[in-house]
Amino acid sequence: MSFPYAFIARRLLAWAVLFVVVAMAWDSLPLPDILPFFVLFLIAAAFVVSLGFSHLRRVRMIAGNVDTSTVANRQRRQIEIPLDADEAFEVLEAAIRELPDVESVESLRDSLQVRARAPRPQPDGAGGDWTSRLGNTLNRLFRSTRHRILATLVPGDGTSSATVVCEPESDAWNDWFRVDDGANLENIEAITRAITRRVSERRRSERAAAKQTATEKELTVAKLSLLHAQVEPHFLYNTLASAQVLTRHDPPRADLMLGHLIEYLRRSLPRTDESMSTVGDELERSRAYLEILRLRMGPRLQVQLDVPDDLLGLPMPPMMLQTLVENAIKHGLEPKPGGGTVWLLARASESKLAMTVADDGIGFGIDDGSRQTTGTGIGLKNVRERLRLTYGEAAQLSVVANFPRGVAATITLPLATPPGEGPGNEERRHG
CATH class of the missing domain: 3.30.565.10 (Histidine kinase-like ATPase, C-terminal domain)
Incomplete structure (x- = not known):
């Protein structure tokens, strides 16, 4: 079985086990037939398959490939920053603050950590009629809607290493039932690109400043020599x-x-x-x-x-x-x-x-x-x-x-x- 189908099959299996456990508990009670559970399972299976393929398509668009590391809800990446600890921390913090819809950014400079939350945007009409409320309930049931970011910087000799973790706020066992639609992969890719861009800008500025300083020094020396x-x-x-x-x-x-x-x-x-x-x-x-x-x-x-x-x-x-x-x-x-x-x-x-x-x-x-x-x-x-x-x-x-x-x-x-x-x-x- 190819990986995309295995990914969806694992989630179907998790939901099936959940419904079997609930059905067994229901069957032990003096309650009506379990046929409604079978209907609910079919509806849930349809959602699982639909959201699973949506998640895989979005991951493929972001990363260009689909494998165990890219489809995971929890993303971890180590980024080397060729700057001293203070400069690297400023670059890392600025990259996290640039994320869209990021909130509750907590900068711990003494421990070289940055924490933040990045909620998934809710669809329009949230909190409106019953169809919107039902859609929001199903969205929270099958999708991870709130995510957290933790970045830790390890200083070195002239360079620093940043470990960035983007994951849902829910416990890890929820990953068997819900997907994040590539939200954490998108966040960690955005942070990596922002760090790379900022380091490149600093290098260009340093080269331009060094070139200007060298030119000004040569001009100054020439003028002083002429005047002397x-x-x-x-x-x-x-x-x-x-x-x-x-x-x-x-x-x-x-x-x-x-x-x-x-x-x-x-x-x-x-x-x-x-x-x-x-x-x-x-x-x-x-x-x-x-x-x-x-x-x-x-x-x-x-x-x-x-x-x-x-x-x-x-x-x-x-x-x-x-x-x-x-x-x-x-x-x-x-x-x-x-x-x-x-x-x-x-x-x-x-x-x-x-x-x-x-x-x-x-x-x-x-x-x-x-x-x-x-x-x-x-x-x-x-x-x-x-x-x-x-x-x-x-x-x-x-x-x-x-x-x-x-x-x-x-x-x-x-x-x-x-x-x-x-x-x-x-x-x-x-x-």
């Missing part, structure tokens, strides 16, 4: 030309200028081992630059440094301080008759580091009424762009008027290392 590589070419030409002249008339000063130029270039060339510099390194670079200019400008240029030793080891992006120093010379002191002074200051609070370059040059305006624009050139634009790429909104550059004249430019950075705890806090000479 900008060394003022005119300064190099002028310094070498000045050194060439000094070699004829004042060789010691020429030698001193070339020594400062070597120090400046050594600290200005891009490095491949790290992207960040330190306050001390940037200060030495700026000092080498200013010493070269002092040899060229003579007493027209004065330099004042006020940087505490415990700040020298703090990290900061390279070339930013140098850009502010170059702007102070180019736009503030060189155009001013008689020159002036450049101040380099550093202060730190609990969460911020402030580096200031100030001058007493011509400032934002000139005595003849013309205007000097400061902060709109490529140098300060590059500083702002590098701050944005490196720190986001946590850093800023401010350019304000100095008192009584000149300009003060301040870079404010978030502190990654408390003052006094960074490397490179060796003693340095200020002058």
